[in-house]
Amino acid sequence: xxxxxxxxxxxxxxxxxxxxxxxxxxxxxxxxxxxxxxxxxxxxxxxxxxxxxxxxxxxxxxxxxxxxxxxxxxxxxxxxxxxxxxxxxxxxxxxxxxxxxxxxxxxxxxxxxxxxxxxxxxxxxxxxxxxxxxxxxxxxxxxxxxxxxxxxxxxxxxxxxxxxxxxxxxxxxxxxxxxxxxxxxxxxxxxxxxxxxxxxxxxxxxxxxxxxxxxxxxxxxxxxxxxxxxxxxxxxxxxxxxxxxxxxxxxxxxxxxxxxxxxxxxxxxxxxxxxxxxxxxxxxxxxxxxxxxxxxxxxxxxxxxxxxxxxxxxxxxxxxxxxxxxxxxxxxxxxxxxxxxxxxxxxxxxxxxxxxxxxxxxxxxxxxxxxxxxxxxxxxxxxxxxxxxxxxxxxxxxxxxxxxxxxxxxxxxxxxxxxxxxxxxxxxxxxxxxxxxxxxxxxxxxxxxxxxxxxxxxxxxxxxxxxxxxxxxxxxxxxxxxxxxxxxxxxxxxxxxxxxxxxx
Numbered sequence: 198x199x200x201x202x203x204x205x206x207x208x209x210x211x212x213x214x215x216x217x218x219x220x221x222x223x224x225x226x227x228x229x230x231x232x233x234x235x236x237x238x239x240x241x242x243x244x245x246x247x248x249x250x251x252x253x254x255x256x257x258x259x260x261x262x263x264x265x266x267x268x269x270x271x272x273x274x275x276x277x278x279x280x281x282x283x284x285x286x287x288x289x290x291x292x293x294x295x296x297x298x299x300x301x302x303x304x305x306x307x308x309x310x311x312x313x314x315x316x317x318x319x320x321x322x323x324x325x326x327x328x329x330x331x332x333x334x335x336x337x338x339x340x341x342x343x344x345x346x347x348x349x350x351x352x353x354x355x356x357x358x359x360x361x362x363x364x365x366x367x368x369x370x371x372x373x374x375x376x377x378x379x380x381x382x383x384x385x386x387x388x389x390x391x392x393x394x395x396x397x398x399x400x401x402x403x404x405x406x407x408x409x410x411x412x413x414x415x416x417x418x419x420x421x422x423x424x425x426x427x428x429x430x431x432x433x434x435x436x437x438x439x440x441x442x443x444x445x446x447x448x449x450x451x452x453x454x455x456x457x458x459x460x461x462x463x464x465x466x467x468x469x470x471x472x473x474x475x476x477x478x479x480x481x482x483x484x485x486x487x488x489x490x491x492x493x494x495x496x497x498x499x500x501x502x503x504x505x506x507x508x509x510x511x512x513x514x515x516x517x518x519x520x521x522x523x524x525x526x527x528x529x530x531x532x533x534x535x536x537x538x539x540x541x542x543x544x545x546x547x548x549x550x551x552x553x554x555x556x557x558x559x560x561x562x563x564x565x566x567x568x569x570x571x572x573x574x575x576x577x578x579x580x581x582x583x584x585x586x587x588x589x590x591x592x593x594x595x596x597x598x599x600x601x602x603x604x605x606x607x608x609x610x611x612x613x614x615x616x617x618x619x620x621x622x623x624x625x626x627x628x629x630x631x632x633x634x635x636x637x638x639x640x641x642x643x644x645x646x647x648x649x650x651x652x653x654x655x656x657x658x659x660x661x662x663x664x665x666x667x668x669x670x671x672x673x674x675x676x677x678x679x680x681x682x683x684x685x686x687x688x689x690x691x692x693x694x695x696x697x698x699x700x701x
Contacts, residue, residue, distance in 0.1 A: 220474040226467040230268035230439030231459035247493030268439035269307025269417030274571040301327040307417040308383040333397040335390040375405035379416040524696035529575035538567040545623025551695035552652040555685035562626040563652035568619020595685040597677040603645040604672030620662035
């Protein structure tokens with residue numbers, strides 16, 4: 198921690214000397230993206246919004262012209278968000294409370310904000326005291342299309358397409374900086390209208406360039422989209438992005454794209470110098486690990502502790518010692534939305550293996566829909582029971598189903614064709630031969646008339662993801678529902694028990 202402080206003090210002295218020049222204005226951006234957890238992860242080793250706030254205050258002390266941003270995805274998903282508090286599902290309420298206390302300056306919408314129902318999202322907007330931006334998003338109410346609004350005590354304020362900050366240096370010299378956003382159309386809902394984010398970003402830039410000295414992006418789109426935006430808008434020196442969960446800094450022309458690691462495992466600090474005389478922008482970007490070397494801010498820690506106590510009380514009713522380490526992942530277990538819904542991942546394999554394990558491996562294969570895996574993150578290092586509940590916050594049981602081969606093949610093929618959707622299946626002992634275009638179980642071709650025993654997540658038998666997969670389908674011979682005393686009654690407990698058998 199002392200080393201970090203010395204670096205900050207040194208840089209502070211350097212920038213203080215620069216700011217005495219009349220033609221220079223310095224300001225700092227603190228960038229986060231894809232933050233679903235307010236508390237530290239991996240046994241307390243990484244992340245934690247209280248630690249971020251400590252960094253935030255250090256940067257404010259270094260330079261009062263410091264702005265904190267979140268580039269989308271924070272209201273969902275989280276285990277805490279699925280629980281009820283005072284009779285209503287939490288749905289990101291804890292994030293808004295923490296972010297209000299941290300005084301975020303600007304926040305973009307991510308695709309996961311729209312996991313919430315319309316009324317729940319509106320509640321979160323109304324509770325927020327920070328500034329939102331929505332360049333390519335509109336709110337559809339019946340046949341009416343209007344900007345999203347924040348309602349504070351009956352006073353409605355439209356969420357703008359662009360935002361401008363006024364910055365002054367110590368000599369009173371001023372500069373205006375502008376921001377546009379872009380949100381990926383990855384979560385269509387009836388109450389949202391997504392405009393083309395390339396066109397709207399271009400229009401936003403054109404409206405800002407004559408009012409400001411420099412324009413920045415705060416986006417939540419895929420990195421390839423961000424790169425295209427930078428190519429399309431070569432005068433934009435920096436896009437602070439989200440959506441991907443691994444840190445990156447990608448130069449594009451005269452600008453660059455940066456994304457931090459999800460769940461505040463890291464944060465980007467951008468120290469920006471604007472020369473009023475030459476109009477030149479210089480950006481010094483540093484990726485800062487948010488870890489045990491940073492002491493948590495006490496005020497934010499109190500809020501986090503309140504929500505942690507609530508969560509632990511709920512978890513303790515169903516799981517003994519939820520913070521105990523059950524497994525160590527040397528290779529990160531991938532539960533990010535895009536991979537888990539489009540290809541077999543190591544986390545998906547572990548979940549499916551656990552389902553077979555719950556029935557003493559006396560099944561032919563195991564299948565779980567990727568959409569039930571809600572963590573949208575990677576599990577790395579020490580893994581606890583709490584982490585497994587984060588992976589599958591909605592829980593559910595494991596069913597042992599006997600069904601005919603022709604129906605099993607149809608189910609597997611349906612899942613394969615639903616790549617990128619929640620119905621995509623994570624599997625164990627079921628594989629697809631791309632050359633022969635055949636499904637195999639235990640490395641053998643499926644026989645239409647043979648009866649197979651399959652472990653299914655109970656959600657799949659409700660017909661929501663796979664419409665024809667219901668207990669009344671003629672191809673379903675028998676469905677065994679485990680008793681509450683059996684490990685298969687809760688898929689999360691089955692995973693925990695399985696991982697403990699692997700722990701060295």
